Amino acid sequence: xxxxxxxxxxxxxxxxxxxxxxxxxxxxxxxxxxxxxxxxxxxxxxxxxxxxxxxxxxxxxxxxxxxxxxxxxxxxxxxxxxxxxxxxxxxxxxxxxxxxxxxxxxxxxxxxxxxxxxxxxxxxxxxxxxxxxxxxxxxxxxxxxxxxxxxxxxxxxxxxxxxxxxxxxxxxxxxxxxxxxxxxxxxxxxxxxxxxxxxxxxxxxxxxxxxxxxxxxxxxxxxxxxxxxxxxxxxxxxxxxxxxxxxxxxxxxxxxxxxxxxxxxxxxxxxxxxxxxxxxxxxxxxxxxxxxxxxxxxxxxxxxxxxxxxxxxxxxxxxxxxxxxxxxxxxxxxxxxxxxxxxxxxxxxxxxxxxxxxxxxxxxxxxxxxxxxxxxxxxxxxxxxxxxxxxxxxxxxxxxxxxxxxxxxxxxxxxxxxxxxxxxxxxxxxxxxxxxxxxxxxxxxxxxxxxxxxxxxxxxxxxxxxxxxxxxxxxxxxxxxxxxxxxxxxxxxxxxxxxxxxxxxxxxxxxxxxxxxxxxxxxxxxxxxxxxxxxxxxxxxxxxxxxxxxxxxxxxxxxxxxxxxxxxxxxxxxxxxxxxxxxxxxxxxxxxxxxxxxxxxxxxxxxxxxxxxxxxxxxxxxxxxxxxxxxxxxxxxxxxxxxxxxxxxxxxxxxxxxxxxxxxxxxxxxxxxxxxxxxxxxxxxxxxxxxxxxxxxxxxxxxxxxxxxxxxxxxxxxxxxxxxxxxxxxxxxxxxxxxxxxxxxxxxxxxxxxxxxxxxxxxxxxxxxxxxxxxxxxxxxxxxxxxxxxxxxxxxxxxxxxxxxxxxxx
Numbered sequence: 138x139x140x141x142x143x144x145x146x147x148x149x150x151x152x153x154x155x156x157x158x159x160x161x162x163x164x165x166x167x168x169x170x171x172x173x174x175x176x177x178x179x180x181x182x183x184x185x186x187x188x189x190x191x192x193x194x195x196x197x198x199x200x201x202x203x204x205x206x207x208x209x210x211x212x213x214x215x216x217x218x219x220x221x222x223x224x225x226x227x228x229x230x231x232x233x234x235x236x237x238x239x240x241x242x243x244x245x246x247x248x249x250x251x252x253x254x255x256x257x258x259x260x261x262x263x264x265x266x267x268x269x270x271x272x273x274x275x276x277x278x279x280x281x282x283x284x285x286x287x288x289x290x291x292x293x294x295x296x297x298x299x300x301x302x303x304x305x306x307x308x309x310x311x312x313x314x315x316x317x318x319x320x321x322x323x324x325x326x327x328x329x330x331x332x333x334x335x336x337x338x339x340x341x342x343x344x345x346x347x348x349x350x351x352x353x354x355x356x357x358x359x360x361x362x363x364x365x366x367x368x369x370x371x372x373x374x375x376x377x378x379x380x381x382x383x384x385x386x387x388x389x390x391x392x393x394x395x396x397x398x399x400x401x402x403x404x405x406x407x408x409x410x411x412x413x414x415x416x417x418x419x420x421x422x423x424x425x426x427x428x429x430x431x432x433x434x435x436x437x438x439x440x441x442x443x444x445x446x447x448x449x450x451x452x453x454x455x456x457x458x459x460x461x462x463x464x465x466x467x468x469x470x471x472x473x474x475x476x477x478x479x480x481x482x483x484x485x486x487x488x489x490x491x492x493x494x495x496x497x498x499x500x501x502x503x504x505x506x507x508x509x510x511x512x513x514x515x516x517x518x519x520x521x522x523x524x525x526x527x528x529x530x531x532x533x534x535x536x537x538x539x540x541x542x543x544x545x546x547x548x549x550x551x552x553x554x555x556x557x558x559x560x561x562x563x564x565x566x567x568x569x570x571x572x573x574x575x576x577x578x579x580x581x582x583x584x585x586x587x588x589x590x591x592x593x594x595x596x597x598x599x600x601x602x603x604x605x606x607x608x609x610x611x612x613x614x615x616x617x618x619x620x621x622x623x624x625x626x627x628x629x630x631x632x633x634x635x636x637x638x639x640x641x642x643x644x645x646x647x648x649x650x651x652x653x654x655x656x657x658x659x660x661x662x663x664x665x666x667x668x669x670x671x672x673x674x675x676x677x678x679x680x681x682x683x684x685x686x687x688x689x690x691x692x693x694x695x696x697x698x699x700x701x702x703x704x705x706x707x708x709x710x711x712x713x714x715x716x717x718x719x720x721x722x723x724x725x726x727x728x729x730x731x732x733x734x735x736x737x738x739x740x741x742x743x744x745x746x747x748x749x750x751x752x753x754x755x756x757x758x759x760x761x762x763x764x765x766x767x768x769x770x771x772x773x774x775x776x777x778x779x780x781x782x783x784x785x786x787x788x789x790x791x792x793x794x795x796x797x798x799x800x801x802x803x804x805x806x807x808x809x810x811x812x813x814x815x816x817x818x819x820x821x822x823x824x825x826x827x828x829x830x831x832x833x834x835x836x837x838x839x840x841x842x843x844x845x846x847x848x849x850x851x852x853x854x855x856x857x858x859x860x861x862x863x864x865x866x867x868x869x870x871x872x873x874x875x876x877x878x879x880x881x882x883x884x885x886x887x888x889x890x891x892x893x894x895x896x897x898x899x900x901x902x903x904x905x906x907x908x909x910x911x912x913x914x915x916x917x918x919x920x921x922x923x924x925x926x927x928x929x930x931x932x933x934x935x936x937x938x939x940x941x942x943x944x945x946x947x
Contacts, residue, residue, distance in 0.1 A: 163405045163409075164405060164408040164409045164412055165404060165405055165408050169228075170401060170404055170405070171504070172504055172505075172507075172508055173224060173225070173228060173404055173408075173508070174400060174401070174404060175493065175494060175502075175504050175505055175508075176224050176227075176256070176505050176508045176509070177220055177221055177224045177400075177404075178489045178490065178494060179252075179256060179489070179491075179494040179495070179501060179505050180220040180223070180224060180249065180252045180253055180256060181216070181217050181220050181252075181448055181489055182486065182489035182491050182494065183248075183251075183252035183255060183256070183274070183277070184213075184216045184217070184220060184248045184249045184251075184252045185213065185216075185449075185485070185486060185489075186274075186278050186486065187211065187248040187251065187252070187277065187278050187281035187282075188209060188210075188211045188213065188248065188281070188282075188467055189205055189206060189209055189278075189471075189482060189486075190204055190205065190206070190275075190278045191204060191205060191206050191275075191278065191279055192204045192275065194271055194274040194275045194278060194499065195271060195274070195491055195492075195495055195497075195499060196483070196486060196487060196491055199483065200479055200482065200483040200486070201479070202471075202475050202476075202479065205471060205475070205479075206279075206283065209467050209470070209471050209472075210282045210289065210466075210467065211245070211248060211281065211282045211289040211466070211467060212244070212245035212246065212248075212289055212290075212465060212466050212467075213446055213449060213464060213465070213466065213467065213468050214363060214365070214445040214446045214462075214464040214465040214466070215243040215244075215245070215246040215249070215329060215361065215363060215445075216246050216248060216249040217249075217443075217446070217447040217448045217449070218361050218363055218441060218443045218447055219241060219243065219246045219249040219250070219327055219361070220249050220252065220253065221403070221407065221441075221443070221447075222325070222327055222359055222361070222407075222441065223239060223249070223250070223253045223516070224253075224508075225404075225407045225408060225411050226239065226325050226411065226516070227253075227257070227508065227509045227510060227515075227516070228408065228411075228508075229411055229412065229415050230510045230514055230516070231508075231509065231510040231511075231514070233415060234514065235323060235415070235514070236321045236322050236323065236354075236514070236519070236521075237322070237323045237324070237325055237514075237516060237519070238297065238299065238315060238322065238323075238324050238325070238516055238519050238521050238522050239297060239325050239327070239516045240298075240299065240300045240308045240309075240311055240312050240315075240324060240325070240326040240327065241291040241298070241300065241302050241308070241327055242300070242302070242305070242307075242308030242309065242326060242327050242328045242329050242332045242338070243302065243305075243327060243328075243329030243331070243332055243361060244290060244302055244303065244304075244305050244329065244331070244332070245289045245290045245302060245303075245466075246290065246291060246302060247281075247287065247288060247289050247290045247291045247292060247295060247302060248281055248289065250291050250295050250297065250298065250517075251277070251281065251287070251295060253516070253517065254295065254296045254297060254517035255267065255269065255273075255274075255277055256501060256505065256509065257509035257510070257515045257517055257518075258515070259296045259297060259515050259516075259517030259518040260277070260296055260517065261273065262296075262518065263296050263671045267280075269499075269500060269501070270498050270499040270500050271495075271498055271499025272499070273499070274495075274499045288303070290302035290303045292665065293662055293665040293666045293669060293672060294665065294669065296517040296518065296522070296523075296671075297515075297516045297517035297518065297519060297522045298522060299311060299315060299521075299522050299524070299632065299635040299636065301658050301661070301662050303658070304654060304658050305329065305331065305332040305335050305338070306332060306335035306336065306337035306338045306624070307337055307338075307624075307628045307631070307655060307658070308326050308327070308328060308332065308338070309326050309328060309338055309341035309342070309344060309356070309358060309628075310337060310338075310340075310341045310344065310624065310625050310627070310628020310629050310631075310632065311326075311628050311629075311631055311632035311635070312324035312326035312344075312356045312358075312632060313341070313344035313347065313348065313356055313628075313629050313632060314628065314629040314630060314631060314632020314633040314634075314635070314636070315354075315521060315632040315633070315635065315636045316348070316353050316354030316355060316356055317348075317353050317354075317575070317629070317632075317633055317638075318352060318353060318572040318573065318575075318633075318638065319353065319354045319521065319636065320351075320352055320353060320354055320422075321354060322354035322355075322521055322636075323354055323355050323356075323357055323415075323418065324354065324355070324356045324357070325357045325359065326356055326357065326358050326359065327359050327361055328358055328359065328360045328361065329361055329363075330360065330361060330362045330363065330364070330371035330372075330373045330374050331365075331366040331367075331371050333360060333371070333372075333373055334366075334371065334372055334373075336624060337622075337624035337625070337628060337655070340620075340622045340624055340625050341624075341625055341628065342358075342385070342388045342390070343388065343389075343620065343625070344356065344625065344629070345388070345389050345390065345433070345436050346389065346433060346599060346600065346620075347597050347598075347599065347617065347619070347620070348433075348436070348599075349425075349431050349597070349599060349612055349613055350421050350422050350424075350425035350426070350431060350434060351422075351425045351426050351429070351431050351613075352431075352572070352613055355418045355421075355422070355436065356436070357414055357418065357436075357437065357438065357439070358390070358438040358439070359438070359439045359440075359441055360373065360438070360439070360440045360441065361441050361443070362374045362381075362440060362441065362442040362443075363442075363443055363444065363445035363446075363447070364444070364445050364460065364461075365445050365461065365462040365464075365465060366462070366465070367462065367465050367466075368462050368465075369462065370462075374442070378394065378396075381394075381440060382394075385438060385440075386435075389433065389435060389436075390435060390436060390437070390438045391417070391435040391436065391437050391438065392437075392438050392439070392440050393410045393413060393414070393437065393438075393439055393440070394410075394439075394440045394441075394442065395407050395410050395439060395440070395441045395442070396440075396441075396442040396443075397442075397443070398443060398444050398447060400448075403443070407441070410439055411439070413437065414437040414438075414439060417436070417437040418436070418437065421434045421436065431599060431612040431613070432599065433599040433600060444459050444460035444464075445459070445460055445461065445462070445464045445465065446458060446459045446460070446461075446463075446464025446465075446468055447459065448488070448489075449464055449468045449485065450468055450469060450481060450485050453468065453469055453478070453481065468485075469481055469482050469485065520637075521636045521637070522636075523671070523672060523673055524634065524635050524636040524637035524638075524673070524675050525637065525672065525673025525674045525675045525735075526637065526673050527636065527637030528637040528638075528673070528674065528675060528676060529571065529573060529637075530733070531564065531567075531568055531573070531574060531639050531732065531733065532564075532567040532568055532571070533564055533567065533729065533732070533733070534560065534563045534564065534567065536560055536725045536726065536728070536729040537725075537754050537758070539556060539557075539559050539560045539725055540721075540722050540725065540753075540754035540757075541556060541720070541721045541722055541750045541754075543720075543722065543750045543751070543752060543753045543754075545947075546749075546751045546752070546770055546771070546945050546947065547749040547750070547751060547795070547944055547945030548749075548750075548944070549749075549750050550747045550748060550749055550750065551720075551721050551747065551748065551750050552586055552721075552744075552745060552746060552747055552748070553718070553720060553721040553724045553743050553744045553745065553748060553788065554585055554586035554587060554681075554683050554724075554743055554744065554745040555586040555587075555588075555589070555745070556721040556724070556725065557586075557587070557681075557721070557724050557725060557728055557743070558586055558587040558588060558589035558590060559589045560725055560728070560729075561576070561587055561589070561590055561728075562589040562590045562592055562593055564732070565590055565593050565594055565615055566593045568639075569593065569594070569615070573637075573638045573639055574615065574638070574639045574640060575615050575616070575617055575630075575633060575638070575639075575640040576590060576615065576616045576617065576618070576640065576641060576643065577617045577618070577626040577627075577629060577630045577640060577641070577642045577643075578616070578617070578618040578626065578642065578643045578644060579618060579620065579621050579622055579623050579625075579626050579644065579648075580618050580619070580620075580621045581618060581643060581644060581645060581684070582596070582616055582618045582643065584645075584684065584745075585643045585644075585645075585681070585683040585684060585745055586683070586745040587643060590615075590616060591608075591609040591616070594611065594614050594615040594616060595609045595610055595611025595613075595614035595615075595616065596609050596610050596611060596614045596616045596617075596618055596619045597611065597612070597613070597614040597615070597616065597617055597619060598610035598611065598612065598614065598619050599612045617629060617630075623644060623648060623649065623651040623652050624651065624652060624655065626642055626644075627642060627652040627655045627656070628655065630642050630678070631655070631659055631678065634675050634676050634677075634678060635675060637675065637676075638676065639676045639732065640676075640679075641679035641680070641681060641731075641732065642678075642679065642680050642681070643680075643681040643682075643683060644680065644681075644682060644683075645682070645683070645684040645696065646682040646683065646684060646685040646686060646698065646699060646701065646742065647684075647686070647695070647696045647697060647698040648696075649680060649682055649701045650698055650700060650701055650704075653701070653704050656678075656701075656704070656705070656738065657704075657708070659678055659738065660705075660708045660709065660712050660713065660738050661708075663678075663712045663736055663737070663738065664708075664709045664711070664712050666736070667711060667712075667736060674735040674736050675735065675736065676732075676734075676735060677731060677732075677734040677735060677736065677737040677738065677739050678737070678738045678739070679728075679731045679732060679738075679739045679741070680701075680738075680739065680740045680741065681728070681741045681743060682701065682740065682741065682742045682743070683742075683743050683744070683745040684696065684745060685699065685742060685743075685744065685789075685851070686698065686699045686851070686852075686874050686886075687787075687788075687789040687851075687883065687886055687887065688744075688746050688789075688883050688886070692880075693879040693880045694878065694879040697874065697876075697878065699742075699851055699852035699853060699873075699874055700852065700853060701740065702715055702740065702742070702818065702851075702852045702853075702856060703852065703853055703855075703856050705738065705740050706818070706819075706856060706859070706860070708738070710819070710822075710826060710827040710828060711828065712736070712737060712738055713737070713738050713740075713819075714731070714734075714737050714738070714739045714740070714817070714819065714829070715739075715740045715742075715817070715818040715819060716731070716739065716740070716741045716742070716761075716816055716817055716818070717741075717742045717786050717787045717788070717815070717816060717818060717851055718741065718743060718761065718788070718816055719751055719752075719785075719787070719788050719791040719814060719816070720748065720749070720750045720751045720752060720757070720788070720791075721750055722750065722752055722753065722754045722756075722757035723752060723757045723760060723761050723816060724741070724743050725754075725757070726754075726757050726758050726761040726762075727741055727761055727816065728741060730761070742787060742851060743788070744788040744789070746883075748788055748792065749792065749944070749945065751768075751791070751795075751945075760814070760816060761816050761817075764815070764816050764817025764819075764820045764829060765813065765814070765815045765816065765817060765820040765821075765831070765839065766813070766814065766839075767811060767812065767813055767839065768812045768813070768814050770947060771795055771798055771812040771945075771947070772810060772811045772812045773802060773809060773810055774809040774810060774811045777809050778809065778841075778844070779809045779810060779811035779841065779844055780808050780809045780810065780844065780905060780907070781808070781809075781810055781811070781844060781845050781846075781847060781901055781904065781905060782810075782811045782812075782813055782839075782840050782841060782844055782845070782846045782847070783797065783798055783810055783811065783812050783813070783847050783849075783897075783901070784812075784813045784814075784815065784840070784846055784847065784848040784849070785812070785813075785814055785815070785848070785849045785850075786814070786815035786816075786818060786848070786849070786850050786851055786857075787849075787850065787851025787852075788851075789851065789887065789892070790849035790850055790851055790872075790873075790892060791814060791849075793849055793887055793892055793893055793894045793897060794812065794847075794849045794894075794897060795812070795945055796894035796943055796945075797894040797895075797897035797898050797901070798810055798812055799945060799946060800894060800895075800898050800915075800919075801898055801901060804898075804915045804918075805908070805911070805912070805915065808905075813839050813840065817829055818860070819860075821836075821857065821860040821861050822860050822861075823836075823863055823864075833864065833865060836864055836865075836866075837864075837865055837866070840864070840866050841866060842865045842866050843865075843866060843868055844866070844868065845868045845870065845901075845904035845905065846866060846868060846869045846870065847870055847872070847897060847900050847901050847904065848869060848870065848871045848872065849871075849872050849873070849892050849897060850871055850872065850873040851873065851874075852873055852874055853873055853874055853875075854871035854872060854873040854874075854875070857869070857871045857873070858871060868904075870900060870904060872890070872891050872892045872896070872897065872900065873890070873892060874890050874892075875890050875891070877889040877890050878890065881930070882930050882934070882935060882936045883936065884926065884930075884936040884937070884940045885926070885927075885930055885936070888923060888926060888927075893923075895919040895920075895922045895923050895926075896919070896923070898915065898916075898919050899916050899919050899920070902915055902916050903916075925937065926940075
């Protein structure tokens with residue numbers, strides 16, 4: 138690995154508090170103030186109307202019940218604050234020609250960002266029928282939270298978005314991923330004060346520790362303190378000004394506060410504070426890029442405190458609305474209260490003075506239309522927010538050059554993940570200049586045997602390094618594993634992929650479950666993007682799960698959970714793929730395929746421990762391309778009907794199946810055994826359910842229609858039954874993990890879960906009634922071996938020599 142410059146200790150004093158005080162002179166002239174307020178009012182009007190109106194979009198006549206949607210759903214509380222922020226960002230983007238994207242962290246503020254997109258024209262560009270006039274306005278209002286329309290949160294359907302606003306907590310991590318290796322990009326990330334209470338978001342405040350001011354862009358967090366969640370006050374909003382400031386300064390930020398509710402005053406405060414933040418970002422970057430000093434600075438952030446539901450009704454039915462939790466969703470209910478509430482709704486909507494903001498034909502007046510930036514500087518049209526526009530193929534070596542030389546099945550041992558690491562190292566090397574490939578792992582890169590990558594890059598780390606203690610730390614490192622947070626790694630990677638780059642996440646198998654929900658959100662994002670022709674393809678989200686359930690000699694019960702595969706299997710078939718390569722050559726083939734794919738979530742489960750190697754590279758490529766197949770060299774049924782099908786999926790199940798087959802062929806040589814290995818788990822589903830699935834004819838050819846199938850599977854057995862329940866052959870018996878085992882030997886883990894070779898032999902004999910009593914002695918012998926095994930490990934702490942030294946003899 139190239140020598141690295143030692144970074145200086147972090148002082149975080151490069152921008153002392155006094156240097157950033159805003160000027161007493163108002164930053165906005167009267168004309169600018171008039172224009173920015175008009176634009177804000179226009180966006181608020183459009184946002185509110187999306188909640189309610191089907192007709193009469195310009196209020197050209199008195200509002201009637203017939204103008205309203207019959208079911209009014211959506212959210213209002215966060216929207217005026219987000220419109221306020223977006224409007225002020227537009228001002229500095231246009232003034233300074235900034236490259237900026239917007240991430241909406243608060244839940245269900247989609248109507249605000251849609252309003253902004255419609256005003257600047259980016260919405261009409263991707264949805265030509267939603268014209269920027271009265272007819273288009275009417276269509277826009279109807280489609281919000283309406284059957285066949287768009288969700289109430291910021292979603293893939295929203296131009297300019299890379300962040301789904303439905304589930305809270307991921308906005309800031311996405312923002313950091315977006316600006317990594319994008320030195321000119323600023324990601325303005327609005328964090329809701331309810332969202333700020335989630336675990337993933339709380340971790341993400343530390344993302345500033347990994348932003349290199351020389352090579353990366355900047356994240357500008359804007360914490361929106363509007364005071365309430367759905368029904369409760371938020372924690373941050375009830376903290377004192379001093380406590381909030383101390384919190385963020387303790388996290389390494391330089392916070393500035395904008396607080397109040399009077400529009401003219403707030404516009405001046407916000408303009409001054411945004412100007413300060415942009416100056417600070419430019420100053421930090423200029424210093425770092427001219428001096429070469431990547432020491433961590435204090436990046437600016439903004440705390441915006443406004444009433445929830447700002448500019449909305451002050452009171453409804455005698456209850457305080459603006460500034461309370463009641464403003465969270467629809468502020469004025471209709472239904473049975475329509476007649477009573479209709480005048481209040483009309484008064485509210487007219488308070489924005491739409492006649493001053495829109496021409497008679499519904500087009501924005503020049504004061505409004507001339508305000509936002511143009512072209513790709515509009516945040517709704519920024520190419521970083523449609524990352525496939527920027528995606529470039531990775532440079533990759535030929536994975537076959539990294540093959541393990543397999544002279545005969547099982548003749549050599551290798552560590553599958555270590556072999557893969559040498560390939561990943563060279564992928565990294567080939568793409569160092571392009572700066573479009575990263576590895577993400579919560580402190581587990583070396584533990585998962587990918588340490589070869591440290592020959593060409595290091596772990597991203599900007600703080601002080603301790604000589605003779607720290608290893609492989611680098612302020613420009615391409616490996617993101619210096620934060621022990623699966624949430625942050627996942628969010629950072631997603632943001633990186635969504636803005637047009639490549640990467641993968643390697644994790645301990647059990648703890649990938651921490652990001653179950655994040656995976657779900659991304660899978661849903663991809664599913665919706667596949668239905669939007671204007672969304673361009675992005676690189677797949679790739680997981681490599683090592684440290685798996687079957688090797689727990691020093692971890693234990695807490696490290697055993699193969700259930701991520703079950704979770705993934707439930708998602709849309711056009712998005713998810715799952716691979717369980719049995720050896721290193723198969724792992725190389727699978728990984729090469731996954732890292733080059735687009736618009737999928739790929740999950741690979743692999744071994745990091747020394748394992749027998751089964752297939753030559755030529756055999757592995759054929760096997761992985763087909764995803765499933767008969768291993769002829771392990772079978773003896775060629776030209777005849779098999780008596781039993783021994784199926785296996787995963788590295789350990791494959792090993793134990795082959796060991797069981799060797800026993801059966803020795804003890805019962807007349808038995809005809811077919812060995813089927815599964816790499817692509819979705820091959821088991823019918824082709825009508827998954828594009829990788831086998832037809833019934835293909836499945837029956839492999840597994841027969843009625844012969845017993847003894848299936849050794851890596852994870853929970855129920856998944857195999859779920860994938861195959863429609864198949865003809867119901868004579869299926871699956872062995873897998875069943876929540877047994879703690880600190881014990883590798884083989885004992887298999888015994889405790891009945892997936893070991895001895896139990897597989899017993900299972901097979903019991904499923905073959907034609908053997909009669911001929912199998913009784915073999916069953917007894919296997920039971921004796923199980924007793925011998927238990928005693929041996931308790932006396933010696935290691936597995937039986939015949940298990941440790943077993944070799945396939947064919």
